[in-house]
Amino acid sequence: MSGRKTVHTNQAPEAIGPYSQGVHNDSLIFTAGQIPLDPQSNRLLDGPFEDQVRQVLRNLSGILAAAGCDLDHVLKFTVYLASMDDYAALNDVFSQYFPADPPARSVIEVAALPLGARVEIDAIAQLH
Numbered sequence: 140m141s142g143r144k145t146v147h148t149n150q151a152p153e154a155i156g157p158y159s160q161g162v163h164n165d166s167l168i169f170t171a172g173q174i175p176l177d178p179q180s181n182r183l184l185d186g187p188f189e190d191q192v193r194q195v196l197r198n199l200s201g202i203l204a205a206a207g208c209d210l211d212h213v214l215k216f217t218v219y220l221a222s223m224d225d226y227a228a229l230n231d232v233f234s235q236y237f238p239a240d241p242p243a244r245s246v247i248e249v250a251a252l253p254l255g256a257r258v259e260i261d262a263i264a265q266l267h
Contacts, residue, residue, distance in 0.1 A: 150201025152176035155253060161202040168206045168264045172219065173198040174256035183254050188225050192232040195260045203264055210236065212264045215243040219259040223248045229258070 146161035151173065154160060161170045175184040175191035178201065184194045196210065203209055218229060226246065233241065242262075252259050 144206075146170075146202055146205045148201050148205035150178060150204065151198040152178045152181055161206055163206045163266060166266055167214075168203060168208055168262075168266055170199055170202045170262045170264075172217075172259040172261040173202070174253055174259045176254075183256060188228045188257060189232050191256075191258055192229055192260075195258055196232070196236060199260060199262050203262070206266065208264050208266050210264075212267055213242040213262045214265055215263045216245075217261050218244060218246045219249045219252060220246060221249065221252055221257045225257060 142164040144163055145159040146163065146168070148160060151160050154171065158171050161168050163169070173195045175194040176182065176198065177184055177194065178198065184191050199213075200210055203212070220226065220229065223246075229246065233244070
C-alpha cells in the first residue's frame with residue numbers, strides 16, 4: 140500500500156499481538172487500542188481508574204508523537220470500558236485533557252478487555 144507507514148515507539152507498550160502500535164499515511168494516523176500498561180515495566184497499572192485513563196492517554200501520546208502528531212490533533216477516540224460505572228470518571232479525565240473543542244468520541248461497554256484492563260482507547264488523528 141503506497142504511503143502506508145507503521146509506527147513503533149518505546150513510549151508506548153509493545154504490541155501484545157500481531158499488530159502495529161499505529162499506522163499512518165500522509166494525512167491520518169490510526170492507533171492500536173491502548174490499555175493502561177506501563178511501557179517500561181510492561182505491567183498493567185493498578186490504582187484509581189482515573190490514573191489508568193491517564194496512562195492510556197500517555198501511551199497514545201507516545202504513539203502519536205512517533206508519527207509527528209499529538210493529542211490536540213485527534214479527530215476521534217473510541218473508548219472501551221469494562222463497566223459503564225467508570226463513565227463519569229472517564230469524562231472527568233477527558234475534560235482535563237480537552238477543556239474546549241474536544242474530539243469526537245464513542246464509548247462502548249464490553250464484556251472483557253486484554254489482561255483484565257478496565258479501559259482501552261484507540262485514536263484517529265490528523266497529521267500536521
